[in-house]
Amino acid sequence: MKQSEVLKNNINSILESYDKIGIINHLEGENLPSRQSINHILQKLKEILFPGFFEKIKIDSHNLPYITGQKVTEVSDMLTEEIYKSLCWECRENKECNDLKKKQCREKSREIVNSLIAYIPELRKILKEDANANFEGDPAARSVSEIILAYPGFQAITVYRISNFIFKKNVPLIPRLMTEIVHSETGIDIHPGANIGSCFCIDHGTGIVVGETALLGNNVKLYQGVTIGALSISKDIKGKRHPTIKDNVTVYARTTILGGNTEIGNNCIIGGNVWLTKSLPDNAKVYLSSDNSQKIKKDKD
Numbered sequence: 001m002k003q004s005e006v007l008k009n010n011i012n013s014i015l016e017s018y019d020k021i022g023i024i025n026h027l028e029g030e031n032l033p034s035r036q037s038i039n040h041i042l043q044k045l046k047e048i049l050f051p052g053f054f055e056k057i058k059i060d061s062h063n064l065p066y067i068t069g070q071k072v073t074e075v076s077d078m079l080t081e082e083i084y085k086s087l088c089w090e091c092r093e094n095k096e097c098n099d100l101k102k103k104q105c106r107e108k109s110r111e112i113v114n115s116l117i118a119y120i121p122e123l124r125k126i127l128k129e130d131a132n133a134n135f136e137g138d139p140a141a142r143s144v145s146e147i148i149l150a151y152p153g154f155q156a157i158t159v160y161r162i163s164n165f166i167f168k169k170n171v172p173l174i175p176r177l178m179t180e181i182v183h184s185e186t187g188i189d190i191h192p193g194a195n196i197g198s199c200f201c202i203d204h205g206t207g208i209v210v211g212e213t214a215l216l217g218n219n220v221k222l223y224q225g226v227t228i229g230a231l232s233i234s235k236d237i238k239g240k241r242h243p244t245i246k247d248n249v250t251v252y253a254r255t256t257i258l259g260g261n262t263e264i265g266n267n268c269i270i271g272g273n274v275w276l277t278k279s280l281p282d283n284a285k286v287y288l289s290s291d292n293s294q295k296i297k298k299d300k301d
Helices: 003-020 035-049 064-093 099-137 144-150 152-167 174-186
Strands: 201-203 221-223 227-229 256-258 285-288 294-297
Touching: 035 064, 035 099, 035 152, 035 174, 064 099, 064 174, 099 144, 099 152, 099 201, 152 174, 152 201
Parallel strands: 201 221, 227 256
Antiparallel strands: 285 294
16 A cells, blocks of 8 residues: 555545544634743743843833833733633533624633733732742742742742733633643642642742642642642542641642641641651641651640
8 A cells, every 4th residue: 555545545544533532522613722922921921920031132211111011912912812712711611602602702801811911910919928938948049030930839829920910811721721830841740729838938939839729828838749749539529638737837848738627737847758648737747756756745735
């Protein structure tokens, strides 16, 4: 058989599979959000949030207004289109797609993007607190500029903060796309639905996982390999699946904390390689002893 005939047969076989195998096809309606476009939007948002850190050209007080206006306009146009695609996809999934719904999706996408752009000054304040917390928490850090420019933990926090805002606007697909892009770059997996307080610090960071319904308070510090995860439950069970970590808690490397009812009290210190599925009171310390057993030391001790 000639090579051209082999290729033709194989192509026909692939086309037949498109008819027979559903779910993993997307052949009708608007395009899905573009990962490449979302990545570009994130880069431009970081340039807007931290002017002068990530550009290839020099930024000064004279060109800043023009450059900022240009970037904000670009982000606004691109993100509006990507959110529109996402909302239209959801309408099709719910079998509600029609001209009126598309118009509503277009209007909603503009509103969401406008609210994100308006939120940027407040977001910069929050990220400054995060950057300071990472600088104060890492003796090896030489400056806040080093944290912003180089630290993967801070990159993951920045993208989480952006994606969390969009997640709370009930936008499908895009928030998870954002956090998975930075996950692939840093090895840090923070679900956009997690709620994380101010002054969040990630040290090293590789392998950190924070689940969708996790609640982290202020001044929480996580080291590499920490999992704030869920116990294995049925997908049909709704509600809180991930732990609550209160204020001023430090969790050291490779520790796993699981379960929606698990609550770690204020000022707790969790040592490395610990496994927790039960709550801890305020001021507790958990560590592995020399015989590899897990010990809990409470404040009154």
